[in-house]
Amino acid sequence: MNRPASLPAAPQPGAIANWLLFVALLVIAMVAVGGITRLTESGLSITQWQPVTGAIPPLTEADWRAEFELYRQTGEYRNVTGPAGMDLAGFQFIYFWEWFHRLLGRLIGLAFALPLAWFWVRGAIPAGYKPRLLALLALGGMQGVFGWFMVRSGLSGEMTDVSHFWLSIHLLTALFTLGGLVWTALDLRALARSGEPPARWTAMASWVGAVLFLQLLLGAWVAGLNAGHASDSWPLMQGRLVPEYDSSRGLLWAVTHDPFLIHFLHRWWAWAVVAALVVMARRVKPLDRRASIAIHSAFGTQILLGIATVLTGVALWVAVAHQLVGALLVAAFGWGAHALGRRS
Template sequence: MTAASLQGSHDSAHSRARPGWLAWWLVIVAAMVVLIVAVGGITRLTESGLSITEWNVASGVLPPLSEQAWQAEFAKYQATPEYRLEAGPAGMTLADFKAIFFWEWFHRLMGRAIGLAFALPLAFAWVRGWIPQGYRSRLIALLGLGGLQGVFGWLMVRSGLGGEMTDVSHFWLSIHLCTALITLAGLVWTALDLHALDRDSAARPAILRPLAIGASLGLFVQVLLGAWVAGLNAGLASDTWPLMQGRILPEANMSRGLFWAVTQDPFLLHFLHRWFAWIAFAALLALGWKALARENNAGKALIGLATGQVLLGIVTVISGVSLWIAVGHQVTGALLVAATAASAHAIGGRGPATRA
């Protein structure tokens, strides 16, 4: 094949590419991920996650449609440690079960919807030749992360169905949440790359700068600590701020060693989550300020969301982990991840088309 024909083939593929269309599609999927994070937070806070004891990909789309079907689902739940040790002694009725079943069912339904909202347009764009050169592997990786998220979600649920566990493993909870937020960051980053390409066909993908890496790592540690706090109900360890139990450093159980205490003790985890937040906050402010220097609105969003997240965290504590305040804290955390990705993209952009 001659150089001229190769160039002609490349130009033809470029003319078929639709980076702008793909960018908006990824933004919509990212918004759906933020929404499912909110529903996941409600599911966790209402203790609904173990209400469905099986993972039926197709048949699980529909909830029970008859009284007999509801009784059968309730019977499965009654066999779990959570029911035998907590919900049953507390006097749970079938009506109570239906309420928690709804949130877990809706959470899983949204997961299926996001999978379809990503996979079907991806297949269509692939067949039509709309995907620009170099982006197919990235989109496949995002699809794979979504699939892993479903697997991790089931492994999380299964961790609370055996033995004497009355909650899911906080380790699996953190893996499930962090995978969702990493996927969210990837969606935002790729959408911005595609948006830049739509504005300038010569635009190159952005790169991660050292400041962005540092701020992202700080945020990751804070999210990880927050997931462990949620999984162990450690938010209830104190309802005062800044002191815990009338002191700065709470009494932590160090009898099993430092590693166990850092990963398992509710009081120490609560302490670490509330004070490491300031390190993450400072790093995010630095990133947001740097993005502002690029005249990028993501920097404004990052600074505002980081400030709001700190305030919401304090209010969540002093409210005794009020349901809707805690959900707001989790949703703001997801938006903070998106703003961090956008700000990191802004300072890592290469070329005039990267300004937003």
């Protein structure tokens, strides 16, 4: 069957790359909004998962009071926000951030799925890229499911917060998706520019990525356990280099549950990340100077924001900026890793 004249006769890797970078920007915005949602304790304000109808917020006074009544049944309200005197206006504030976070997730899903279908039908996707794009779509769907599991973990019994394990899965899936979007976009740009084959994943990308992954995991646990409040001083905690922490249930439990120890590990493992990224950026510089600059700029800004977050007692917008730059650091790492693996 002949292709209709109105359809393109060749793939469009450049256009697809630009679309993927736009979606990557949306994911970065999603990470920032997720940080606001977490820091304002808004995550448990919506107690049901309604993927379609949930896009419409309460529209009447009766609807708002019904939602508030559902929230009043949670352990967070009974033990934290209720005794603190939360009223309907306070509930509407936290509801907005959780609703907006979920709405942005829906919009990202549409911003990915609809253009993907368009490019697919028009035959614009280069050979070999359809499975990768479908995998990115699946990651986006998993992100929504993990988000609900995270919320559900905080709605049982007398729980006053979500599981920091589910929070880390939710956040790290978003960051992994971000890295995949950036990598795939760079592959397609190289293909459009000079016909280069896809870049390879290198040994350096593996070990630097592992060092960075551990820091991101610790950061997610710090957020989930409110461990940023464990100290408002730097470099010492409680006037000591190593703070006191609960070791009564063993070191493994302390490393994964104690907010003081996790905060300590997060602030000092950061320097291992810096060292690894400096080595990587120096290797990247002759290949792509802009990627090297991006890596240096991202980790330098991130360190300063991390210290500022501690010294300001986890001020909302400083902490949100810290999480936002963390996402930008992942994108910069993906850019540098791609530069290392490019093949002529």
